[in-house]
Amino acid sequence: MGQSLRLVTAWRPQGSSRKAATAVPSILRDFSPVGAGELDLLRSASTVSAVLLAIYVYRLLAPSAKGSIKQLGGIPIITAWTFFTKRYDFLWGHFKKSTDPHFRFQVLQHQVVALRGEEARKAFFDTKSLDFIEGYKILMGGAPRLNDIDVSDKGGDVPWFNKQLLSLLNRKRLTDALPTLLDDINNRMLGWGKTGSFDPFKNIYDLVFQMTVRMASCAELAQDMEVLNEVQKLYWTLEKSATPTALLLPWFPGPAKKAKEAATKELFMKLYGYVELRRNAEVPSSDAIDVLIGQGLSSQEIVGFVLGVVFAGVINTGINACWALVYLASHKDWKAKAKAEVDALIEKHTNTSSPEILAKRLAAIPVSVWDDEMPVMEAVIRETIRMTLTGTALRRNLIEELTVANGTIQKGDFVAYSIADVHLNDEIYSDPYTFDPTRFDAGREEDKKATFAYMGWGAGRHPCTGMKVAKLEIKVIVAMMLAGFDFDIVDKAGKPMAKIPVPDRNDIQQSRPLGEPCYFKFKRIVD
Numbered sequence: 001m002g003q004s005l006r007l008v009t010a011w012r013p014q015g016s017s018r019k020a021a022t023a024v025p026s027i028l029r030d031f032s033p034v035g036a037g038e039l040d041l042l043r044s045a046s047t048v049s050a051v052l053l054a055i056y057v058y059r060l061l062a063p064s065a066k067g068s069i070k071q072l073g074g075i076p077i078i079t080a081w082t083f084f085t086k087r088y089d090f091l092w093g094h095f096k097k098s099t100d101p102h103f104r105f106q107v108l109q110h111q112v113v114a115l116r117g118e119e120a121r122k123a124f125f126d127t128k129s130l131d132f133i134e135g136y137k138i139l140m141g142g143a144p145r146l147n148d149i150d151v152s153d154k155g156g157d158v159p160w161f162n163k164q165l166l167s168l169l170n171r172k173r174l175t176d177a178l179p180t181l182l183d184d185i186n187n188r189m190l191g192w193g194k195t196g197s198f199d200p201f202k203n204i205y206d207l208v209f210q211m212t213v214r215m216a217s218c219a220e221l222a223q224d225m226e227v228l229n230e231v232q233k234l235y236w237t238l239e240k241s242a243t244p245t246a247l248l249l250p251w252f253p254g255p256a257k258k259a260k261e262a263a264t265k266e267l268f269m270k271l272y273g274y275v276e277l278r279r280n281a282e283v284p285s286s287d288a289i290d291v292l293i294g295q296g297l298s299s300q301e302i303v304g305f306v307l308g309v310v311f312a313g314v315i316n317t318g319i320n321a322c323w324a325l326v327y328l329a330s331h332k333d334w335k336a337k338a339k340a341e342v343d344a345l346i347e348k349h350t351n352t353s354s355p356e357i358l359a360k361r362l363a364a365i366p367v368s369v370w371d372d373e374m375p376v377m378e379a380v381i382r383e384t385i386r387m388t389l390t391g392t393a394l395r396r397n398l399i400e401e402l403t404v405a406n407g408t409i410q411k412g413d414f415v416a417y418s419i420a421d422v423h424l425n426d427e428i429y430s431d432p433y434t435f436d437p438t439r440f441d442a443g444r445e446e447d448k449k450a451t452f453a454y455m456g457w458g459a460g461r462h463p464c465t466g467m468k469v470a471k472l473e474i475k476v477i478v479a480m481m482l483a484g485f486d487f488d489i490v491d492k493a494g495k496p497m498a499k500i501p502v503p504d505r506n507d508i509q510q511s512r513p514l515g516e517p518c519y520f521k522f523k524r525i526v527d
């Protein structure tokens with residue numbers, strides 16, 4: 001096990017490593033169920049042992065019988081533990097050992113099939129029998145389940161959730177929300193002072209949290225900083241309660257389960273209070289909670305919906321707002337291009353000689369322009385998401401036995417697809433670890449090289465329904481930073497970073513930089 005972990009840690013899923021896996025010595029070493037010292041012993045053992053070893057290795061290397069998917073050996077609880085603690089290394093470490101498009105392993109009583117390759121990807125995202133909610137519920141955790149606190153929950157009804165989301169996040173509503181979102185950002189930024197430094201993985205997440213709550217709930221909650229901070233704390237308690245123990249032994253009455261239930265209850269009660277407050281208000285507002293009340297939803301349904309938006313939105317939008325800024329700060333040419341784009345729009349859509357603050361001037365740029373007339377920002381966000389979104393999509397096969405890439409997926413099996421399989425694949429993206437937004441330009445279009453080669457917003461049966469609001473939030477945060485501040489990326493000592501930060505691909509929750517943390521040293525240049 002130790003040896004396999006070392007191999008795992010050193011690996012990165014570039015196409016070349018897959019090719020390397022076909023070289024005989026590497027295969028022998030990787031597939032060997034014994035350590036190097038033990039192999040030496042075996043080499044000097046009797047002919048009988050050598051023959052037995054040869055048969056054993058042959059059986060491991062021989063093509064699988066039709067329909068069978070190789071099963072990982074080892075102790076299921078240890079396999080499962082690594083799947084939860086270092087998911088990226090776990091999946092790619094095992095893929096490295098073979099050229100197969102799949103392998104199978106056990107997580108307690110559950111069977112999980114990991115897939116890779118174009119055929120598998122297409123099946124994964126297009127097949128009806130592979131259920132989205134069931135996949136994430138058990139193998140991901142995090143999001144609260146109201147059923148756990150004896151409250152009926154529509155959270156598992158994705159079409160219902162999407163319908164509410166689309167009714168709330170249309171262009172008209174985003175237009176109405178834009179000035180308030182920019183005010184929220186500005187107020188937070190005023191709190192940073194005129195010069196200083198901050199951890200983007202704290203301050204930018206705080207911003208995104210407030211913006212997400214603003215879009216999904218009501219003004220009373222979004223602007224009460226004290227309650228908002230409490231809600232945010234509960235949110236992170238829940239995100240972090242998805243410990244291996246809590247996921248593997250959900251019935252176990254340990255501290256993680258207790259903390260999760262207490263946080264779910266408290267969060268539910270707080271949000272419920274705001275829904276009731278709005279229900280009893282004399283004058284309805286245009287905030288999300290009021291719209292949902294107007295549509296006849298019960299208070300429980302509204303709380304479930306608000307929680308759904310927060311859990312679907314905060315992490316992804318937060319991660320990508322942070323990394324877009326980190327990549328821009330690390331690539332001065334792109335930072336200059338993106339800033340020029342924002343400055344040109346301010347120039348075009350606002351009166352630059354007016355004394356209005358930057359947030360007000362940015363709010364005067366129509367949402368249609370934010371959506372459609374920012375090619376540099378679009379490419380930066382697209383490339384940022386390609387580089388950061390390398391986590392694992394999950395499904396559960398609920399309806400019927402399936403054959404995918406010649407392997408049988410039984411009814412009840414879980415299925416895992418690591419998005420790194422496309423996003424960091426050097427047969428699709430040249431030099432995939434380098435930030436290069438021009439890879440999407442006409443003439444190159446690397447994201448069109450294979451089926452579902454770009455998975456940034458999902459594909460097939462479950463495309464992201466929050467894309468528009470997420471992009472708008474990232475763009476306004478980045479625009480406020482570019483137009484309002486001089487900022488540089490620095491290390492803890494305030495010195496320029498020695499290397500461009502890389503996301504920790506095992507950090508499922510926050511995708512913080514691997515190794516040394518980074519900070520932004522800033523100076524406010526436009527109020």
Ligand code: HEM
Nearest residue numbers: 158312313316317320393456457458462463464465466470
């Ligand atoms: C930069 C931010 C975001 C990124 C990169 C992102 C990415 C994705 C991806 C890759 C999927 C597909 C997952 C899968 O197939 O397993 C997805 C689905 C989804 N996303 Fe997002 N997302 C973002 C923000 C948001 C926000 C802000 C919301 C809600 C307000 C949201 C709501 C959803 C929902 C509801 C689905 C499932 C849709 C369905 O099953 O029909 N996302 N997202």
